[in-house]
Amino acid sequence: MSKRENDSVPSRTEGSAKMQLAVLISGGGTNLQALIDACAAPDYPARIALVIANKEDAGGLERARQAGIRIQTIRHKDFTERADFDHSLSAALEKADVDLICLAGFMRVLGAPFVTRWEDKLINIHPALLPAFKGLHTHARALEAGVRIVGCTVHYVGIDVDVGPIIAQAAVAVLPGDTEESLAQRVLKQEHRLYPLAVELIARGQVTVSDGRVEIAGSDSSSEEAVLSNPLPSSRK
Numbered sequence: 001m002s003k004r005e006n007d008s009v010p011s012r013t014e015g016s017a018k019m020q021l022a023v024l025i026s027g028g029g030t031n032l033q034a035l036i037d038a039c040a041a042p043d044y045p046a047r048i049a050l051v052i053a054n055k056e057d058a059g060g061l062e063r064a065r066q067a068g069i070r071i072q073t074i075r076h077k078d079f080t081e082r083a084d085f086d087h088s089l090s091a092a093l094e095k096a097d098v099d100l101i102c103l104a105g106f107m108r109v110l111g112a113p114f115v116t117r118w119e120d121k122l123i124n125i126h127p128a129l130l131p132a133f134k135g136l137h138t139h140a141r142a143l144e145a146g147v148r149i150v151g152c153t154v155h156y157v158g159i160d161v162d163v164g165p166i167i168a169q170a171a172v173a174v175l176p177g178d179t180e181e182s183l184a185q186r187v188l189k190q191e192h193r194l195y196p197l198a199v200e201l202i203a204r205g206q207v208t209v210s211d212g213r214v215e216i217a218g219s220d221s222s223s224e225e226a227v228l229s230n231p232l233p234s235s236r237k
Helices: 030-039 060-066 082-096 112-117 138-145 180-203
Strands: 019-025 046-053 071-073 100-103 122-126 149-156 166-173 207-210 213-216
Touching: 019 030, 019 060, 019 082, 019 180, 030 046, 030 060, 030 180, 046 060, 046 082, 046 180, 060 071, 082 112, 100 180, 122 180, 138 149, 138 180, 149 180, 166 180, 166 213
Parallel strands: 019 046, 019 100, 046 071, 100 122
Antiparallel strands: 122 149, 149 166, 207 213
16 A cells, blocks of 8 residues: 555544444454444544445344444345445445444455555454464464464555554464464454554544554654563563
């Protein structure tokens, strides 16, 4: 995704209006639930205006119903061309007048015209520390590679899969005896914390993209002590 230098990301920090979100899902919607819970706080600067699923049986739709959020199903199987599916998505998002689109377990690759249309307004959460382990089966591949630290990443969506300026990351230690399932569970817990934080930073106007890199105003992450290690030195156990 190409970016202009000092390109400010849209926000609704002026006045009392909250940033309007759309969340795109394909499955159970646990990250959607994390966003729903965050938006329930009176001082959270965003609200979910629309949830779109590409499957009518996506479990996250019921989460949205329970929260009183408008839902829409746009089945990818109803379209012979990906471009037509993307166009239908865009039309629904434009009608809802959303400011930011959050992919939350949305298992469809979006075409370049769609990504370009929603540049700076389209984010995703990926269950790995990008640029490592792009694509699927991230936890199994991480265990096979023998890495000591894994995690999750919120990033702006680029034309290539799992590529785009990184907004936020959270790390998780790989423990002895970890399985793909146990590791995924701990990473998912951090996803639920990280996604609402990233959305809040954007909605408050703290996120700027310069030369393809995200800068966050007011971020307190400059300490030399901000170090992650696994295993820990014996003196720190």
